[in-house]
Amino acid sequence: MLGGPDSGKGRWRAPLLAAVGFVLAWAVPRYQLISPYYELILMYIGINIMLTVSLNLVNGYMGEFAVGHAGFMAVGAYVASVLTVRAFSWELGPYLFPLALLAAGAGAGLVALLVAVPSFRTRGDYLAIVTLALNMIVKSVIENIEAVGGPRGFLGMNRLTTLPWVYVWVVITLWTIRNLVYSIYGRGVLAVREDEVAAELVGVNTRHVKVQAFIMSAFFAGVAGGLYAHLLQFIHPRNFDIIKSTEILVMVYLGGIGSLMGSVLGASIFTVLLEALRFLGVWRMVLAPLLLVLLMVLRPTGIMGLREFRGFVPADELARWRRLAPAPAGPARGGGSGAAGN
Amino acid sequence: MLLEIDGLNHRFGGLHAVRDFRLRVDRGELVGIIGPNGAGKTTVFNLITGVYRPYAGDIRLEGRSLVGLPPNQIVRRGVARTFQTIRLFRDLSVLDNVRIAHYQRGGYSVWASILRAPRVMRREDELAWRALEMLEVFGLAGVAAEPAKSLPYGAQRKLEIARALATGPKLLLLDEPAAGMNPSEVEQLADLIEDVRQRFGVTILLIEHQMKMVMSICRRLTVLDFGQIIAEGTPEEIRQNPRVLEAYLGRGVTMA
Numbered sequence: 187m188l189g190g191p192d193s194g195k196g197r198w199r200a201p202l203l204a205a206v207g208f209v210l211a212w213a214v215p216r217y218q219l220i221s222p223y224y225e226l227i228l229m230y231i232g233i234n235i236m237l238t239v240s241l242n243l244v245n246g247y248m249g250e251f252a253v254g255h256a257g258f259m260a261v262g263a264y265v266a267s268v269l270t271v272r273a274f275s276w277e278l279g280p281y282l283f284p285l286a287l288l289a290a291g292a293g294a295g296l297v298a299l300l301v302a303v304p305s306f307r308t309r310g311d312y313l314a315i316v317t318l319a320l321n322m323i324v325k326s327v328i329e330n331i332e333a334v335g336g337p338r339g340f341l342g343m344n345r346l347t348t349l350p351w352v353y354v355w356v357v358i359t360l361w362t363i364r365n366l367v368y369s370i371y372g373r374g375v376l377a378v379r380e381d382e383v384a385a386e387l388v389g390v391n392t393r394h395v396k397v398q399a400f401i402m403s404a405f406f407a408g409v410a411g412g413l414y415a416h417l418l419q420f421i422h423p424r425n426f427d428i429i430k431s432t433e434i435l436v437m438v439y440l441g442g443i444g445s446l447m448g449s450v451l452g453a454s455i456f457t458v459l460l461e462a463l464r465f466l467g468v469w470r471m472v473l474a475p476l477l478l479v480l481l482m483v484l485r486p487t488g489i490m491g492l493r494e495f496r497g498f499v500p501a502d503e504l505a506r507w508r509r510l511a512p513a514p515a516g517p518a519r520g521g522g523s524g525a526a527g528n
Numbered sequence: 529m530l531l532e533i534d535g536l537n538h539r540f541g542g543l544h545a546v547r548d549f550r551l552r553v554d555r556g557e558l559v560g561i562i563g564p565n566g567a568g569k570t571t572v573f574n575l576i577t578g579v580y581r582p583y584a585g586d587i588r589l590e591g592r593s594l595v596g597l598p599p600n601q602i603v604r605r606g607v608a609r610t611f612q613t614i615r616l617f618r619d620l621s622v623l624d625n626v627r628i629a630h631y632q633r634g635g636y637s638v639w640a641s642i643l644r645a646p647r648v649m650r651r652e653d654e655l656a657w658r659a660l661e662m663l664e665v666f667g668l669a670g671v672a673a674e675p676a677k678s679l680p681y682g683a684q685r686k687l688e689i690a691r692a693l694a695t696g697p698k699l700l701l702l703d704e705p706a707a708g709m710n711p712s713e714v715e716q717l718a719d720l721i722e723d724v725r726q727r728f729g730v731t732i733l734l735i736e737h738q739m740k741m742v743m744s745i746c747r748r749l750t751v752l753d754f755g756q757i758i759a760e761g762t763p764e765e766i767r768q769n770p771r772v773l774e775a776y777l778g779r780g781v782t783m784a
Contacts, residue, residue, distance in 0.1 A: 362642050369641035369648060370627075370634035370655070373620075377628045380617035387577055388629040389603035389695050398638060492619075502649040506656050510623070510672055 197501045204357050211353035232352035233410045234453035236359045238437040240406035246443030248399050249379030251314045254321030255407050255434045260426035261297050262290035262408025263415035271342040283346045287412040294408025295401045302400040328423045339422035347417040359406045368503045375399050433474045439481045442488030447495035530555045530731050536585035545571045547755040558732045560746035568755040569735045573701050577609050578602045604632050608697035610688040612704045618677040625676050626659040629694035666690045682713050700730045706738040718745050
């Protein structure tokens with residue numbers, strides 16, 4: 187039966203693995219276990235995982251189609267950079283970095299709130315248009331603020347982003363979104379994807395659910411932007427254009443909608459692929475849009491196709507299902523309704 | 529009086545879909561709404577549940593007006609429904625379909641859910657338990673982990689009722705629950721509805737085309753035609769009402 191004493195079984199497995207991972211993430215740069223180049227790639231993968239998982243919450247789990255994720259990333263990147271360069275003293279920078287990142291997330295979340303309230307009155311395609319416009323607006327606004335360098339970009343950041351920091355934030359992102367997804371609020375998100383009218387009529391406050399998910403998604407994109415800025419040490423409005431947003435979309439749909447493991451895979455594979463194909467030069471830029479088209483046509487649900495790796499399901503939820511159905515397949519959480527979810 | 533509807537009117541452009549609709553439903557009653565296709569029955573349900581905002585008129589549950597509230601608030605007040613065409617969360621598990629209906633009684637905040645506090649896990653255990661108990665009432669506990677779309681048609685209808693009941697309603701609106709069922713299934717459904725009414729102590733408003741079933745389980749009927757009430761009364765009275773016969777079959781016919 188559901189519920190009962192062994193709910194907590196396996197509860198320590200995930201935190202333990204996360205801790206081992208952290209030790210590794212700390213040891214790699216400390217003892218130079220791999221070349222700085224590979225370390226850099228790992229950090230890019232981490233940042234991309236954050237972007238992918240957070241967009242997946244809105245596009246995959248909730249079935250909306252937001253296309254301007256780089257806009258939130260830009261807000262975060264500039265907020266964090268301005269703080270560490272202008273507001274924080276040089277010596278305190280490394281210690282206040284987490285604060286700068288939180289502010290980056292909060293800034294992006296605030297922008298998301300401003301967009302979400304009017305745009306979620308409408309549905310489907312409208313959100314795509316609104317987020318696309320937002321991405322362009324954010325970019326143009328930054329280009330026109332001389333105080334942050336305008337079109338010339340902004341620099342002066344220290345390289346505060348390190349592998350352990352990226353790792354910690356990846357874990358926080360995955361953990362947060364996982365916990366949300368497997369709660370009543372997450373089921374509200376899934377219900378919105380499946381049938382918004384029915385969701386509302388079984389008591390789900392669909393507007394709350396949508397705004398919450400959108401803000402949470404933007405928050406992590408903002409933090410990812412802050413990490414990105416302090417890795418590159420030079421940011422430019424063009425780092426956050428539609429191409430960047432398209433890349434994030436490709437990572438979401440490549441890995442699979444509605445799946446944390448999918449996003450981890452999608453971000454990892456795409457990042458490595460983009461690096462490996464450096465020799466293609468400018469032609470590399472064709473890769474993302476082309477992949478997106480192919481994915482939509484051939485496999486709109488992506489690699490994981492709405493399935494989830496058991497390690498990413500909370501242990502207490504797994505225990506509930508185990509008592510219910512001995513089959514290892516676990517519960518159906520799928521939705522073959524197409525990647526765009528419209 | 530649980531439900532009071534007065535002077536309810538609704539228009540779709542030039543079509544006056546519901547005209548001066550009035551209804552009184554007492555606690556514990558099972559009232560049927562019948563009428564030919566397009567008479568405005570489902571529109572009445574959509575008005576009660578807040579899917580449409582009435583053009584004019586008032587709808588009160590336990591004396592408090594529901595007009596202008598968003599649907600999820602009306603659910604919170606104690607109104608649940610099923611749909612004429614099944615609207616399950618098709619790709620989600622049977623259990624999750626019911627668990628979603630617990631949304632308003634989660635008892636923990638978004639922040640607690642993000643931290644997955646022990647309280648959240650205990651509450652989730654309870655909610656899963658309750659959902660499973662509900663499924664057991666409808667004989668669906670064995671398929672709790674299956675996706676809702678994999679269920680046979682009749683079971684999907686039952687799941688919709690289970691999901692509606694999981695919101696903890698005082699008033700349950702059933703929109704043609706027998707549609708697409710064979711005669712023996714209809715008979716079972718009639719028993720199930722009566723059973724639900726007693727077991728959960730809910731008041732039921734039933735839209736149905738299966739006359740035999742409506743006549744057998746409802747003690748009171750309201751007949752709609754072209755958005756207007758043309759008759760009210762017991763099944764016996766309705767059966768003999770000439771205006772009802774006319775609406776259904778045309779002039780000059782008597783019902784066998």
